[in-house]
Amino acid sequence: MVFVKILSSLVIVMCCSFLGLQAANAYALRVKELRMLRMAFAQLESEVINYATFLPEAVERVAALLHGGVKEFFCDFSRRLQKRSGDTAAEAWEKALNCWKKHLHITMEDTQILLTFGKVLGVSDRESQQRYFQIIQSQLGNQEQKAEEACLKYQTMYKNLGVLGGLALAIILL
């Protein structure tokens, strides 16, 4: 009987610690993804402004440099453009983002910034495209800063909360 109690307490502590770690990890992953998005937009800006590469091809080239959920999002967007399904670029961007945002760790606010950018991507001359790229870089820069602060603040908290919460639950149940 004692053995079962010890075993179940251990399971409870491990599960709660795991949940805590997951929550803490989401903050770190958000920072990583925002950084990758900024890098992707810098590459895309170079393709658009310096080489005037057509958008479907430019996005495909950028996607090749990425990984994880951000890569999948860019690949999906490029595929939608190449399929010429009848959507505008903004619609294709929105659909790809809606499809992949659940696999990313970005917040609603980050998603909203990306959605707004999608509405202007490719639809104007180089001069204004460059301005839009500058805007999204600075917006994502701000978000990244906020994400880093949140990461510092909550990462350790959630880790500890997981372990301590697990212990507390185990003691109560015992």
Next chain:
Amino acid sequence: MEYSRWPSGVSWKRVILDALPENIQRVIDGIPQNIAESLEEIRIREGRPIVIHGRGKSYYLGTDGGLLSSPEKAYYVTHRDVQSILQRISNYSIYAVEEELRSGYITLRGGYRVGLAGKAVVEGGKIKTLKYINSFNIRISREIIGVADRIMRYLVSGTEVYHTLVLSPPQMGKTTLIRDIARQLSDGFPGFRGIKVGIVDERSEIAGCFQGIPQNNVGLQTDVLDACPKAEGIMMLIRSMSPAVIITDEIGKPEDVEAIEEALNAGIKIITTAHSSDIGDAQRRPILSKILDKKIFQRIIVLGNSLGVGTIEKIYDGHTLNNLLDRPIR
């Protein structure tokens, strides 16, 4: 004579339909076969019906592509349709077609040109770009291989090519003609070995380049400077590509004449065209009369439609102004 890559005359559909949103695709796809074969233009204007032109007739199109003589039951183009067309013909990249917007047209794969109209944005007296684009004119050009077969012997003497000017009113096939002349000079024909040809294609009509690659057959030894201003392009070709013949379309500016003279001094032959119905008409126009007075051109071809579009009405010897043809040929 053959229609090189459009044997049925309706293969334009693949390229053109790809540039259109689905509901307009359905309309255009429904055009009866006999009309589709001779189609010359599709006019798409926001808030107005689609109009097609071919063989001198025009029709409104119903939602199923049926031909209508009055606009009441026609398909009316929406704002969304227009935005979608613009995105598709620019490959979702307006920034990549800035130059084309400035010139007022975009060339599609296959060399088809889409003319655009909207509001011009002017900066320093020059057009910077077009905005509020709401009208599209899709021109269905047809490359006719062999259209110059019967006149090539008038344009060469042994290995020498004559300086040639093609005079023609609009829509009489002068671009089609010089395209085939370019191909024949480049590839050679019985009694003539192919030579190096350079084309300065300011309006992307001769070679119909898509992303720099000629979509029309302009010959194996032909270099094309696409979307390049004529005068500068002629100078560039002289300097860089050493062509034996330079072919260009629609001369008419003073700097064109200077560039032509420069080419003559470099020993390069020139074949070009101008809008005019005959020599008399050309002589009344300041720039053209200047060229004619200098007797630069050794052959002057006049196109008309006495036997149908593209009839070679006359071929003049540029020095004596004698007509070398007994009767018009087509």
